[in-house]
Amino acid sequence: MSQQFLADSFGRAITYLRLSVTDRCDLRCTYCMSEAMTFLPKRDVLSLEELERLSVAFISRGVRKIRLTGGEPLVRRDIMTLLRRLSRRLGTGLDEITLTTNATQLARHADELADIGVKRINVSLDTLDDAKFKRLTRRAMLGKVLNGIEAAQAAGLKIKINTVALKGVNEDEIPSLIDWAHQRGIDVTLIEVMPLGEIEEDRVDQYLPLTAVRDALEARWTLEPTALKTGGPARYVRVAETGGVVGFISPLTNNFCADCNRVRITCTGKIYMCLGHDDHIDLRAALRGQQPDEALNAALDAAMARKPERHDFDISSRGAAPAVTRHMSMTGG
Ligand code: SAM
Numbered sequence: 001m002s003q004q005f006l007a008d009s010f011g012r013a014i015t016y017l018r019l020s021v022t023d024r025c026d027l028r029c030t031y032c033m034s035e036a037m038t039f040l041p042k043r044d045v046l047s048l049e050e051l052e053r054l055s056v057a058f059i060s061r062g063v064r065k066i067r068l069t070g071g072e073p074l075v076r077r078d079i080m081t082l083l084r085r086l087s088r089r090l091g092t093g094l095d096e097i098t099l100t101t102n103a104t105q106l107a108r109h110a111d112e113l114a115d116i117g118v119k120r121i122n123v124s125l126d127t128l129d130d131a132k133f134k135r136l137t138r139r140a141m142l143g144k145v146l147n148g149i150e151a152a153q154a155a156g157l158k159i160k161i162n163t164v165a166l167k168g169v170n171e172d173e174i175p176s177l178i179d180w181a182h183q184r185g186i187d188v189t190l191i192e193v194m195p196l197g198e199i200e201e202d203r204v205d206q207y208l209p210l211t212a213v214r215d216a217l218e219a220r221w222t223l224e225p226t227a228l229k230t231g232g233p234a235r236y237v238r239v240a241e242t243g244g245v246v247g248f249i250s251p252l253t254n255n256f257c258a259d260c261n262r263v264r265i266t267c268t269g270k271i272y273m274c275l276g277h278d279d280h281i282d283l284r285a286a287l288r289g290q291q292p293d294e295a296l297n298a299a300l301d302a303a304m305a306r307k308p309e310r311h312d313f314d315i316s317s318r319g320a321a322p323a324v325t326r327h328m329s330m331t332g333g
């Protein structure tokens, strides 16, 4: 059985796993999924035990950070059990467990998350305006999100906000959203909309290059370079006037692939070696077959050999089919 640490054919060590635990969500963000999104039948989704086995296999192959995502990870009923079980690995191979959440259910989980050793979480929030939030997510839940953020901070969790920059939607609000967050000790990372999955709207209409957002921020504030690097795709600046940090994730205008340290697994157990490619390997078949440990390790070796050097997103052509047909809620953000 191969027990080598995971590294791809370009010499990049894979130490970060993003694990989608459900494709379901209680919001319907317009850039992410359609109102009439069909979700998978439960039998297709990995069980809690399978999610745990997969995570343990990755930890034993050198993964040090696991991020649970979805869909919305906190709508999965048994999610705290998984987090609690994984937390026992902290300090023995695993450095960090975290999650990306829309925060609608965060208030009731915040204390337990802190209790099991989660230190930091990412919260996705694109607007602080009630009506806009409702239009953008098709649900009137901004109040719950803000309560969730408050509860998480009260529990001692460090929060980072992820904001998708959307042309004509939250474009004008981004500076005040950053200001609001920085006043609360929360850093903000801005994300360009990516061409993932069919939605009702045309992505060319939503696409706002972060270079334009950065120019607007520079007109208002002094942006100082920072040495901050997380091994991820974001590039960071510090706002001199607020003291807070702003990150920029620009998959379409900047290439971030050279430092890639991650792979993603869908809630059905498919490992995607790159967010921007459809190539994947079915780990569920390995998990449910004969000699699962051997099969899983062989599948991970195959995944490493097939991880591509870079993505090839293209959002330039109006009406074009998405570069990648699956939704972000499948692969996890
Ligand atoms: N439901 C959770 C949430 O919203 O935080 C976790 C899953 S969500 C798919 C993860 C992140 O992906 C969110 O920050 C969301 O804004 C982002 N996202 C979804 N679709 C996207 C797209 N097409 N382009 C860029 N970001 C997207």
Ligand code: SF4
Pocket: 025, 026, 027, 028, 029, 032, 033, 070, 071, 072, 102, 124, 329
């Ligand atoms: Fe749900 Fe997150 Fe997608 Fe919004 S971005 S619909 S919260 S999965």
